[in-house]
Amino acid sequence: MIQLIVSGDTASILIDACIAALENACKWIRLDLSHLRENEVEPTVESIKESCKSFDAILSVDNDVDAVKRLKVDGLHIGNTEGASAAQARKQLGEEIILGVTIDDASAVPFLPRTAVDYVEIDENVGATGVRNEIVKQMKALGFDEPVVARLKGIPTLQEVRAWGVDGISLDSSTVNPAELKDLILRLESLAQERINDL
Numbered sequence: 001m002i003q004l005i006v007s008g009d010t011a012s013i014l015i016d017a018c019i020a021a022l023e024n025a026c027k028w029i030r031l032d033l034s035h036l037r038e039n040e041v042e043p044t045v046e047s048i049k050e051s052c053k054s055f056d057a058i059l060s061v062d063n064d065v066d067a068v069k070r071l072k073v074d075g076l077h078i079g080n081t082e083g084a085s086a087a088q089a090r091k092q093l094g095e096e097i098i099l100g101v102t103i104d105d106a107s108a109v110p111f112l113p114r115t116a117v118d119y120v121e122i123d124e125n126v127g128a129t130g131v132r133n134e135i136v137k138q139m140k141a142l143g144f145d146e147p148v149v150a151r152l153k154g155i156p157t158l159q160e161v162r163a164w165g166v167d168g169i170s171l172d173s174s175t176v177n178p179a180e181l182k183d184l185i186l187r188l189e190s191l192a193q194e195r196i197n198d199l
Helices: 011-023 038-054 065-071 083-093 106-111 129-141 158-164 178-198
Strands: 002-007 028-032 058-062 075-078 098-103 119-122 148-152 168-172
Touching: 002 011, 002 178, 011 028, 011 038, 011 178, 028 038, 038 058, 038 065, 058 065, 058 098, 065 075, 065 083, 075 083, 083 098, 106 129, 119 129, 129 148, 129 158, 158 178, 168 178
Parallel strands: 002 028, 002 168, 028 058, 058 075, 075 098, 098 119, 119 148, 148 168
Antiparallel strands: none
């Protein structure tokens, strides 16, 4: 699993970045709409939604329950927040929406709303492999089966991804060019297949 988090000051920047990612094998776009003017949000999301549909890709929106509900995208991602917010979003949006949350500390794991969340992202500021491992281990110990995604500031090596024990990564579009993205996706797919073969 790889999510590309796309943000920008204008609609055209967002749309162009999403199309470039989709053309280079990205199957999950996360939109940060916080820099757009209110009247730009709907046409921008509708345009990107159509592109994602053409490429059979998932489209999520960061931290905007109303936009997800109104524009009928695939998912919502909630940044560092209280577990109750995720539970409330699930109640508002229903079971079909893909809902993810970000945590930055193992102490937050017991408070995750298990019935509400589809995946958990570990914040990019959790840079140490040992800390990431501790979060993953605690989730496993508590019986969490939800996938774990590591948010990163740059392109990782496969050795790093293996060491973290995560199921996927999320990257800011400003940290990776489309050609790097395609290569990374192919390498992660290879790693996922290795894990399947080891089962």
